[in-house]
Amino acid sequence: MNPFSTHAPRSLRGVIWMAMAVVVAAGGLAVASLLPEGNPLHASAFVVSLAGKYLSYAMLALAVDLVWGFAGILTLGHAAFFALGGYAMGMYLMREIGARGVYGNADLPDFMIFLSWKNLPWYWWGSEHFAWAAVLVVAVPGLLAGVFGWLAFRSRVSGVYLSIITQALTYALMLAFFQNGLGFGGNNGLTDFKDILGADLHAPLTRAVLLLVTGLLLAASLLAARFVVGSRFGNLLVAVRDAESRTRFLGYRPEQAKLLVWVFSAMIAGLGGALYVTQVGIINPGEFAPANSIESVIWVAVGGRGTLCGAVLGAILVNLGKTLFTAWLPEFWLYGLGLLFIGTTLFLPNGLMGLWRHARKAPPEEVTPEVADTQGDEA
């Protein structure tokens, strides 16, 4: 049984509104951060970086929603793509430090000198160029997703099995990145960044611009995702989600559709990770922790699975809640998060967006009737 409406993705207006709201909010905060300190509308550096973090997470949520909400793939490993994008950006930021590191070596990052490495590993090639980093940010997650997805979808690994191996994938990556020998800074990850494109990362103007860029890229991703799910291809995805075997019998190739959306989604996640690193200032293997991926799923569930706006909204609200909760009642955040998982699955199968539609007396389209073969597709 699938309780999710197939109608939601078609509401282009909602997505445009959401994209505009994101850009306006990000722009407003950016301007507010540039106001003088005494001004009542002034936004502190903390608030700006927090907002940047939320918007980056919203991109991850959007990516998760694309595959879970529209193609029915519950991913428990999307944080891996997010973290890989983050590492790709982190490499560039690391090289930007140049000779200003503790050891003053213009070519090698500090941690490599600490481990007495003599040369940069080959995969750091070109990391001093922003353009190359920008390519890697989407290419690396895309490539990994491509290989993984090609293997998995071709052999029809689906449902819970797919969820579990995506979790194993991110767990394996976490273990690997914790090792010093991999050349990504081990435990500490990449940090102590100073500039981006020659601009001081700690300057208010740079931070404001980064926030604005994040808002714009999130809005662009939203519109791109809307374009994808609103197209004929999007219809195919929803068909695959609801009745994969039937779609196959009709002559479509579900695995190709899934692979395409999977890679696209990994790229959005990677982009989100890259933006996250510029604003948070650190990337370490903890970002690969399986719990992070599962949390990103709950953002989508809270906002409303299968609604692009819901994913963005859910990510922002849950993270806002986390920030407030951990400041006020740090003991209770895990209870809150746990209850959120349980409550959402039990009482809010359509998330906040479903609640909103219900309040507007516009009940979602009638639920797809249960058909014999969906049981097999979901289990």
Next chain:
Amino acid sequence: MHRVRTACLLAVLWLGAMVLPGHGARADAFADLASPQLAAVTAAISTLATSDDPQAGAALLALGERSLFAAPDGNVYIRHGESVVEARTGQPVASVPEGLKPIRLNNRIRTALAGAQAGRELLAPQPATRLRAADALYARHDPAMLPVVEHALAVEKDATVRTRLTEVRAATILGQPPAPDALAPRLEAVRALAAAGGPEARGILAALAQSDAEAPALRHEAQAAVSRIDWHLRAWGVAQNAFYGLSYGSVLLLAATGLAITFGVMGVINMAHGEMMMIGAYVTWMVQQAIRATVPALEPVVILVAIPVAFVVCGALGIVIERGLIRFLYGRPLETLLATWGLSLILQQAVRSIFGPTNIAVQTPGWLSGSVAVGGMDITLNRLAILVFAGLVLGGLMLVLRRTPLGLQMRAVTQNRRMAALMGIRTPRVDALAFGLGAGLAGLAGVAVSQIDNVSPNLGQSYIIDSFMVVVFGGVGNLWGTLAAALALGMGGKVLEPTIGAVSAKIAILVLVILYIQRHPRGMFPVRGRGVES
């Protein structure tokens, strides 16, 4: 320098030879403890070590404790607080002599004392003590102790200790510098060590094989012995790794059986399964605290009490979870995954609030600690016990599934839920009991894990991914598959570990399983049948 040392050695040997049967030299040995010359002191220590004079032990002990004093007249005294006794006779002295000076210790004297201690213990009445002393001497193979060892060998009756002492003598002989006329006993010693085997013998023999001072025949013999020992060590190393793999595999098996039951019967992925294990471990701890507080005499059997308690507590909790949460989510396996994940966060935080975030110590009972040496292998008893326990649990589970009405109903529901319901099986009840059984099994796994791992609120998290891999790798709903997968993953990791390291081995295993699932999406032993989904 070298000559001095040889002289000392000879002196030691001569003294040793002198004192064994006689008494004459002993008087001097006591006085020599106060000698300013190190060589004389160590010689005196060796002499006293082999004597059967009851005062010798007390004197040596006092020397080690810095309560041995020398008087200007050359006599030595033992002082404990106010009382002073003469070391030689053990008689209290009427008046404390003037100018008592403590006899100082340095490293050489300490070493000699330790050897002497072992030497004395070689004559102890208990064979276990003698064996331990022989082990200590074997590790040191100090040439000065040769007379002691030979004396002990002459009087030893116990076969095990004799064998060990023969090895000790061989090692001690080889510890002496080579002499042209001593080739035959040395060759014999090499053979004895080769027969003994083990890393220590290998070390001695390898040093001989490379020493230029040795005769070619001896070096050749030693070289051959080293390669033979190496081969043995490698073989035992493989066996040791296999045991580790087997024991880790049995932990995985315990962790995964419950998961396999719930997933197999109900199609529910229980992400809180690891937390059920954690609760089982905490129950073990609570049982231990309770027994300590009420009937301390029962402490050795804490584990045996904890096993049923953990099963019942976790099983009951499982039934509550099923009735309160899972049953609303049937047919939506991905949602159960999220809801049970939320539950696992709550359980973790609850345990953290109640018991604190740090590790708690669950004591391993005496009869489960320690290890048994089997050839060159070290079998730790707690891991062996877990292996046996996992076997028993699996066997018990098989019996439940095959021989009880509940098992029959569970298998029916697994194969075709709708048909089973039509035949009058109350599937909700079966679901609740199956979930309870799965949770109870997790509790048992928790009891087992508490014996080998840290018990903390994060315990479940460290097993959950591995358990999932086992279930998925083995094929859902198939206990034999779960068994095969658990052992394969456990052994695979341990076999890879020596070559590529622990973390890389774990990564490699994860990647291999991921790749395997691509080829066989339903695991090693997929369930086949009419009721199974496509």
